[in-house]
Amino acid sequence: MRQPQNGRDDQAGATLRTVxxxxxxxxxxxxxxxxAALITGSAALWAETLHSIADTGNEVLLFIGVHRSKKKEDxxxxxxxxxxxxxWALLAALGIFVLGGxxxxxxxxxxxxxxxxxxxPWIGVVVLVAAACFEGYSWRVARRQVLTRARELDRTILEHLARGSDPATSTVYLEDSAALVGIALALAALVLQLLTGWRASDGLASVCIGLLLITVALRLARRSKSxxxxxxxxxxxxxxxxxxxxxHGWIAHVPALEVIFVGPGQLLVIVRVAPVPAACAAPAHELVGQVDRLRDELLHMPAVTEVAVTVEDARG
Structure with missing residues (x-):
């Protein structure tokens, strides 16, 4: 008996809306x-254009990943x-690294x-301000989902980004966060050049945006790899x-417990239990019934999709 799909489907639906x-x-x-980059010739705006193109392509990859992950087991x-x-999240991270960074x-x-x-250059300033509004809305949607899930697990946002099992939402959230920082860098470069005439500010901003994106890409790639x-x-x-x-009173101790992610919000539980002497002395069918009840209880816990229970001799 597997865990009902409703909870995971709801989570996948929320992730799909975010993406x-x-x-x-x-x-x-x-x-x-x-x-704006074509009109102004700004390197920082070109960097931000590449950034947004990379983000768009990467989020299409995330969409494919979310859609394909909903297929039933076979x-x-x-x-x-x-x-x-x-x-697909790993491919998205590579896209951020190459196209963006x-x-x-x-x-x-x-x-x-x-x-x-x-x-x-004022055209670039206006476009960047408008872009900040669009990116800010997308960031709020992603942050709301990350925060909701983090609160369910009694974590901070940073803890959930480090431990969470859904890379799609984390990727969108970090991409949008990087996008807002990148817009701020490009905007600062344009304003600085307008006020001081320092042309190098544009190129420096582009390099900083690239380094920012490489940092985010490496962070996301490392999490997807894990x-x-x-x-x-x-x-x-x-x-x-x-x-x-x-x-469970019939269990003397638990020699081993492995809980492994097999998908976003999907856990495989492998447990070895040593029963108390009284349970070992009871008829075999009673012990089998106890094991079945334990397995059913675990399967009804949030995110648990499969359970394997092994009983070993408590005297071993």
Whole structure:
């Protein structure tokens, strides 16, 4: 008996809404930034255009991952397709690194080596302010989902970003956070050049935006890699499962308990239990019934999708 799908479907639906919101916002922002970059010739605006293009493409990858992860389990994938999200999130992180980070740094270096005066820089200022509004809305949607999930698990946002099993929402949240910082850097560069005429500010801003994106990409890639290789659940997830097991009076102790992520909000529980002597002396069918009841109880816990219980001799 597996855990009902409703909770995971609701979570996937919320993630899908977050990703779609981010795709629409970044597509509009990328178009506006691209036009402004063509008019002004600003390296920082070109970096921000690349940033938004990368974010749009990456969020399409996340959309694919969320959609494919909703497929039901089958004989070839007995635990379902939840890890699809980890694979597509890893591709998204690589996209941020190459399209956003490396190309932005390259554009910044080019601008530093051959600085050029800006044309109609106020157009860039207006576009960046408008972009901040779109990005800010997408960021609020992603933050609300991250915060809701963090509160459910009694975590801070930073703790949830480090321990959470849904890379899609975390990726959107961190991308949008980086986007707001990048807009601030580009805006500061334009205003500084307007006020002082210092042309190098534009190239420096582009390099800083690239370094920011590389930092975010490495953070996301490391998290996706950990989840792809069947990372154990953190202690705040394992603790209630262990407490539920030891409450059973027929269990003397728990020699081993493994709780592993097999998808966003999906846990595989593998437990070895040693029964008390009285349970060992009882008829075999009674012990089997106790094990079945333990397994059913664990399967009804949040996020638990499969449970394997092994009984070992308490005298061993």
């Amino acid at each position: 779609v919101t981010a795709v629409v916002a970044n597509l509009l922002v990328a178009l506006a930034k691209g036009v 004989p070839r994938h007995p635990f379902g397709y939840g890890q699809e999200r980890y694979f 490396v190309l932005s740094i390259g554009e910044g270096v080019r601008s530093l080596l051959r600085p050029e005066p800006l044309v109609s 989840l792809l290789i069947d990372e154990a659940a953190p202690e705040d997830v394992v603790r209630p499962i262990r407490e539920a097991i030891v409450r």
